[in-house]
Amino acid sequence: xxxxxIVAAGMTRFGELWNASLRDLFVEAAxxxxxxxxxxxxxxxxxGNMSAGQFVGQEHLGPLMADHLGMAGVPSVRVESAxxxxxxxxxTAFLEVACGGSDLVLAAGVEKMTDSPDVTEVLATASDQExxxxxxATFPGLYALIARAHMAAHGTTEEDLxxxxxxxxxxxxxxxxxxxxxxxxxxxxxxxxxxxxxxxxLNCSPVSDGAAAVLLCPLDQAKQYxxxxxxxxxxxxxxxxxxxxxxxxxxxxxxxxxxxxxxYEMAGIGPEQVDVAEVHDCFSIAEICCIEALGFTPLGExxxxxxxxxxxxxxxxxxxxxxxxxxxxxxxxATGVAQAVELFEQLTxxxxxxxxxxxxxxxxxxxxxxxxxxxxxxxxxx
Amino acid sequence: xPSPRYWREIPSRYRLxxxxxxxxxxxxxxxxxxxxxxxxxxxETIELSHEGRVITxxxxxxxxxxxxxxxxxxxxxxxxxxxxxxxxxVADCDPESVEAGMMVALEFRLIRKEGKGGILxxxxxxxxxxxxxxxxxxxxxxxxxxxHA
Numbered sequence: 250x251x252x253x254x255i256v257a258a259g260m261t262r263f264g265e266l267w268n269a270s271l272r273d274l275f276v277e278a279a280x281x282x283x284x285x286x287x288x289x290x291x292x293x294x295x296x297g298n299m300s301a302g303q304f305v306g307q308e309h310l311g312p313l314m315a316d317h318l319g320m321a322g323v324p325s326v327r328v329e330s331a332x333x334x335x336x337x338x339x340x341t342a343f344l345e346v347a348c349g350g351s352d353l354v355l356a357a358g359v360e361k362m363t364d365s366p367d368v369t370e371v372l373a374t375a376s377d378q379e380x381x382x383x384x385x386a387t388f389p390g391l392y393a394l395i396a397r398a399h400m401a402a403h404g405t406t407e408e409d410l411x412x413x414x415x416x417x418x419x420x421x422x423x424x425x426x427x428x429x430x431x432x433x434x435x436x437x438x439x440x441x442x443x444x445x446x447x448x449x450x451l452n453c454s455p456v457s458d459g460a461a462a463v464l465l466c467p468l469d470q471a472k473q474y475x476x477x478x479x480x481x482x483x484x485x486x487x488x489x490x491x492x493x494x495x496x497x498x499x500x501x502x503x504x505x506x507x508x509x510x511x512x513y514e515m516a517g518i519g520p521e522q523v524d525v526a527e528v529h530d531c532f533s534i535a536e537i538c539c540i541e542a543l544g545f546t547p548l549g550e551x552x553x554x555x556x557x558x559x560x561x562x563x564x565x566x567x568x569x570x571x572x573x574x575x576x577x578x579x580x581x582x583a584t585g586v587a588q589a590v591e592l593f594e595q596l597t598x599x600x601x602x603x604x605x606x607x608x609x610x611x612x613x614x615x616x617x618x619x620x621x622x623x624x625x626x627x628x629x630x631x
Numbered sequence: 632x633p634s635p636r637y638w639r640e641i642p643s644r645y646r647l648x649x650x651x652x653x654x655x656x657x658x659x660x661x662x663x664x665x666x667x668x669x670x671x672x673x674x675e676t677i678e679l680s681h682e683g684r685v686i687t688x689x690x691x692x693x694x695x696x697x698x699x700x701x702x703x704x705x706x707x708x709x710x711x712x713x714x715x716x717x718x719x720x721v722a723d724c725d726p727e728s729v730e731a732g733m734m735v736a737l738e739f740r741l742i743r744k745e746g747k748g749g750i751l752x753x754x755x756x757x758x759x760x761x762x763x764x765x766x767x768x769x770x771x772x773x774x775x776x777x778x779h780a
Contacts, residue, residue, distance in 0.1 A: 370695055379640060380661060381718050384742060384754065385691060385698045390706050393689035401687065401731050445706075446690040494660075494708050494716035495667060499687050 250347040252468035254478035255628070257286035258590040263459035263578030264428040271305055271361040272317045278460035278583075279318050279357050286464050286474035292351035294318075294325035297338030297358035298582035299617075300374065301327075304365040314357070331375035332531065334358060335585025336486075336615030336624030339463065343484045343626075346465050353470075357462035358587070360580035368456050372581070375618040377492040389453055389532065391493055391619045393445035396534035398499040400447070403549035405537065407447050411438035412555040413533035414451050414575055420562060421572020423602040428457050428578030452533040457578035461587035477597040482518070482610075483627035485511030491621045502620035505542035509614065512625035513544075516610075520544035523566060523627075524608040525595045527588035529616045530573040539614055540568060543625070562603060570595065570603045585615035585624060596630035637750050644754040647681065647737065649715050650674035660715035681737040682760060683709035686716065688733075690726040697743040705729040709757055711737075723758040725777075736760040 259281025261274050269277070275296070283291075294315055302308040308327075315325035330337040335358030342356035362368055373382045376391055399405045415435055421427040433451060441451040464474070471478035489504035490496050497503065513519055520543060528543070530536035537551035545566055546554055554560040560568035571577045571591040574584060592611035594600040609630050616623040642648040643661035650659050652666040653673030660679060665672055688707035691698070698704065705726035710716050721729045722740065735757035742754040 367696070369693070373695065382695070383644075383752070384718050385694065385701070385704060385706055385720055386718060387691060387693065387695055389693065390689055390691045393691075394687045394706070394708060397689060397731070398687040443690070443692045445692060448689075490667070492718070494718055499708065 251349060253343050253346045253465055253481045254468040254471040255463045255481065255589065255593050256466055256471050256474035256478050257282040257288070257464040258462065258593040259285065260426055260461035260587055260590045261459050262426045263457045263580060263587070265363045266458040267363070269458060271301055271307060271359060272313065274361060274458060274460035275314045275357060275359040276317050278359070278462040279314070279355055282355065282462040282464045288353060288464060288474060290353065291320050291323050291355050292353045293342070293345055294320065294323055294355045294357070295338040295342045296325065296327040297335035297356070297586060298327050299329060299331050299334045299360060300371050300581070301361065303371040303374065305361050314359075330622045330624070331617030332529070332579070332581040333585055333615045333617035333622045333624050334582040335461065335587065336613070336626070337585065339586055339589055339626060340484045340486055340624055342465050343481050346467060352466055354465045355462060356465060356586060357460060358583035358585055359460035360582040361458050362456045362580060363458050380492050380494065387445060389445040389448050392532040392534055393448045394493055395499055395538065395619065396447050396532070399534060399538065402498075402500050403552060405534075405552040407439060408435060409537070409552035409556065410447065410452050410533040411435045413530065413536050414438045416555040416561050417530060417569050417573040417575040420570050420603060421576025424572045424577055427572045427576050428455055429576050430572070448532055448534070454531045454574035454579035457580040459578060459580035459583045459587070461583045461590045463586060463589050463593060478631055479593050479596045480629045480631060481626060482629045483512035483516035483625065485515060486622065486624045487511065488622050489620060491618065493619055500538065501548075502538050502542045502616070502623070504620050504623040505539055505614060505616060508623040508625040509543040512612070512627050516627040516629075518610060518627065523610050523612045525570060525592065525605040526566065526568050526612040526614070527571060527573070527591050528568055528614045529584070530569055530575055531579060533575070536568065536573065538620075539616075543612070543614060562605070567605050570600065570605060585613070588613035588615060589626060589628070592628045596628055634750060637752065645739070647679040647755065649677055649679050649713065651677050651713070658713045658715040660717055677713065679711045679713055679715050683711040683735055683737065683757065685709055685721070685729060685731050685733040685735060687731055688721065688729045690729075707757065709735055720756045721758070722756045734760045
């Protein structure tokens with residue numbers, strides 16, 4: 250396997266982008282990455298997208314996006330793993346470059362959600378239709394079941410959940426790409442409308458449009474495109490039970506732990522060496538479960554981290570410096586790639602007011618459904 | 632939902648059919664061809680008891696379209712005495728009163744309607760099952776009275 254580097258990144262602002270279509274979003278992010286690198290060709294493309302077929306009635310995104318990027322002719326395929334589609338696109342591109350199949354590959358993610366009248370219904374297709382959705386489950390409902398189980402097992406409180414949102418928004422307020430770049434208070438979170446108890450509106454990531462892209466090549470060719478490549482040291486995926494009912498412990502994300510363990514092994518580092526991380530905080534409880542499953546904090550201790558500032562900028566391990574899915578936004582298919590964009594900026598010293606000084610290792614964790622699939626990447630600065 | 636899709640699920644939804652692994656004994660609901668615990672293909676079909684215990688629950692305030700008229704409703708994972716787990720609504724009580732450990736009975740109920748010319752979709756919902764005597768019953772009944780008042 251060859252060492253693989255990210256040499257350029259691009260992303261749109263996330264939000265309710267009424268002026269931009271699915272293809273507009275993709276082209277903006279992808280072109281930004283190509284122009285930054287000064288690349289005039291591609292050997293392959295992977296398009297992470299959860300559900301354009303249901304959101305806007307468009308399938309077959311591989312050729313569509315290659316065509317609109319002016320790259321018709323290039324092998325291009327859409328990959329799907331619900332909200333982990335972007336992470337899977339990145340891992341697939343990584344494998345293609347690592348194995349020598351291609352030299353210059355674009356990994357991008359895109360989702361256009363605000364054109365759809367039935368976002369809740371479409372998102373629910375990432376859970377088990379026959380057993381969960383049939384009986385009235387929604388995505389917030391499923392994460393609420395996880396939250397209640399976590400509260401019962403570890404004493405987590407609604408205030409702990411609120412602190413996760415407060416911390417994410419404090420970071421997101423510094424991110425010009427964020428959908429909601431403003432700070433929140435614990436009281437605002439705790440007085441927001443209940444969505445599915447104990448989760449309130451401000452515990453939930455928003456419905457968003459957006460796209461993100463990164464450009465990959467072998468590390469020994471990276472200098473053609475940039476002075477500061479970022480190396481992909483770990484790229485791992487795992488799956489777990491689709492339905493919450495089949496989990497050993499409803500409050501623990503097995504696939505996240507497994508993907509993390511594989512990525513750490515591949516990179517040859519442990520959680521204590523990670524300097525900055527982006528984790529999949531689709532709901533506040535998810536960030537708590539993810540940092541426990543990734544070994545950033547002992548099981549049951551995740552609930553304290555946002556409140557104590559351990560996971561805030563300036564803390565022991567800043568988590569979701571981008572604002573996370575909560576503040577930055579969550580165009581589902583784009584999210585996994587957008588996490589890599591944030592790490593690319595952090596590891597090249599380009600994160601501005603959000604910069605984690607001297608960051609060497611960054612970890613991105615993206616997951617689909619209620620954690621039935623998860624992808625973890627570990628990146629290293631050069 | 633096309634009618635064959637609905638029809639295929641009837642044995643598990645109407646009769647609570649599940650599979651018990653012939654090798655490790657784990658129970659899967661709905662039935663599976665391969666045991667999720669040991670990959671054995673030796674499975675016997677069993678019928679689950681119409682009772683269980685709440686493992687974790689929530690109250691859904693923002694429902695999908697099919698359940699608009701029912702919100703807020705309690706949604707829970709329950710475990711039957713056979714060890715099978717299922718996701719069901721908990722009805723006939725104040726949704727706020729549903730909590731982990733609560734004993735429930737499973738009743739055959741209308742779950743959703745498809746609309747004009749569509750199928751009426753049935754399945755099971757949980758309802759509170761009062762243990763006979765003891766503090767638990769008194770507590771549950773008192774809570775019910777408060778909810779109804």
